[in-house]
Amino acid sequence: MKIKSILMSGKSVIATGILSMAVLAGCEKNLDEPTGLASQSASSDAVAQAQNHVPNEVLVKFKKGASEAARANALARISGKVKEHILTKAMERFGDEGVYLVHTPLAALEAVAKAKGLEVEYAEPNYIYTHSAASTDTYFTNGSLWGMYGDGSSPANQYGSQAAEAWARGNTGSASVVVGIIDEGIQFEHPDLKPNVWTNPHDPVDGVDNDKNGYVDDVHGWDFDGNDNTIYDGGSRGSLDDHGTHVAGTIGGVNNGTGVVGVNWNVTMISCKFLGRRGGTTANAVKAVDYLNDLKSRHGMNIVASNNSWGGGGFSQALFDAVNRANTANILFVAAAGNGGNDGVGDNNDVTASYPSNYTSPNVIAVAAITSTGGRSSFSNYGATTVDIGAPGSSIYSTTAFNTYSSYSGTSMATPHVTGGVALYAASHPSASAAAIKNAIISSAVPTPSLTDKCTSGGRLNVSGF
Incomplete structure (x- = not known):
């Protein structure tokens, strides 16, 4: 994903170059961010050269039954040394032997080519990704939270998510519904988030797992x-968690008479922080996805979705496998379609894939961004067959670090509106499967001219009937 100008409310930060850690798939503070360009095909090797990755690191998965000698030979071909054996609890549950993070003196792409052999299932770069009833809360009543409005709400906006219409019907979400936020961290003590942030009842703070x-x-x-x-750095580094905190506020900001509200007034949010100062890696993204997969299997938690407002790397088999494990666990993977290249114009994901939103797993919902007047946001990627739906993504107010509120733009901001919609539907349909919830999201979309032939639904998010 190529990083684009990031306009940080009041400040202008211009970032250039290509990031392969998790490109905050779309945050303009007025944040016109990240976009991932890659291909889920034989051309992925070539595309990988245009993606950033951790220097001198590769992910290697050996075939089942490969002998220790064969594995040693494969590592010897790249003068590789195992840095970490990634074997998540979710992998173990599937009988998977895991993936090896390997350090090599070779350039990553050279190492990938040389590592291939009969004993190796795949070898790939360790990609880098970057950041994609009625309420009395201040930003709702003053007209700023247009993404929450409906046709008949006050204030009103027909291009909002219609969340206010659902609230008026009595659905404000449920604390029994859980979503994971795979992103930066969350300011869990933020007054508009604290009641809805998960506290693990199974692992008290005592230094023991x-x-x-x-x-x-x-x-x-x-x-x-x-x-x-x-999960929140606080202090002088707290601003690094702005993006994750902003996403959380859109999904589940509390209705407390001040600040903002989310699509759900009641929901439980788990922070899966994998984006740091320099983005996030494939290795850590896999762990984050599997963390949620394991929590659901281990404790029977009602985790219905993960929010993924990031992108930037090429196709990763390791991450694709983790997303498929989430599908088996009945967890939706809601992902930002990405923000276009350096020209600031959205790209066609049907032509040039943007990961992770382009993964073909049935649990993926790929989200484009629209403006308050119904146009497709200029930065938003699209795809008649690869993007599913549009949602509010331009000038979106939400929570940010240090108990503040900010306006961001990007497919990163559109995505949590949809994740919020998933949680809202699950609250009123507690037995619904991931497939049923995805179908409800897509089938209820309102036809929108700017999205015609730009996404599979041809429309924008509408949660009024949830």
Whole structure:
């Protein structure tokens, strides 16, 4: 994904170059962000050369039954040294032997080519991704939260998600519905988020991995970038968690008479922080996806979706496998379609794939962005066969670090509107499968001229009937 200008409310930050950690798939603060260009085909090797990845690192998966000698020979071909054996609890549950993160003195793409052999299932770069009733809350009543409005709400906007219409019908979400936010961290003490942030009842803070999921004291989630339980850095580094905090506010901002509200007034949100100062890697994205997969299997938690407002790497078999494990676990993977290239114009994902939204797993919902007047946001990627739906993504107010609120733009902002819609539907349809919820999201879309032939539904998010 090529990073684009990031306009940080009041400040202008211009980032150039190509990121392959998790491109905050679309945050313009007025954030016109990340986009991932890749191909889920034989051309992916060539595309990989245009993607950023961690230097001198590759992910290697050996074929089942490969001998220790054969594995050693494969590593010797690239002078490789195993840095980490990634074997998540979810992988173990599927009988998977895991993936090896390997350090090599060779350039990553050269190492990928040389590592291939009969004993190797796949070898790939370790890609880098970057950041894609009625309420009395201030930003709702002053006209700023247009993404929450409906045709008949006050204030009103026909191009909003119609969440206000659902609230008026009595559906404001449920704390029994859980979503994972795979992103930066979340300011879990933010007054508009705190009541809806997950606290792990299975692992009290005592320095012991009580639930034996491999993560000690994961009280609100886990920081896979820092490999600790500090999901919010706070202090001078708290602004690094602006994006994740913003996403959380759109999904589940509390209706408390101040600030903003989310699509759900009641929901439970788990922080899966894998985006750090320099983005996030494939290796950590896999762990984050599988963390949710394992929580659902281990504790029977009602995790219905993960929000993925990021992109930037090429096709990754390791990440694709993790998304498929989420599908088996009945967890939707809602992903930003991405923000176009350096020209600021959205790209056609049917022509040039943007991952992870282009993964073909049935649980993926790929989201484009629209404006408050119904146009497709100029930066938003699209695709008649690869993008599913549009949602509010331009000038979106939500929570940010240090108890603040900011306006961002991007497919990153559109995506949590849809994730919020997933949670809202699950609240009123507690037995619905992931497939049924996805069908409800797509089938209820309102036909929108700017999205005709630009996404499979041809329309925008509409949760009024949820």
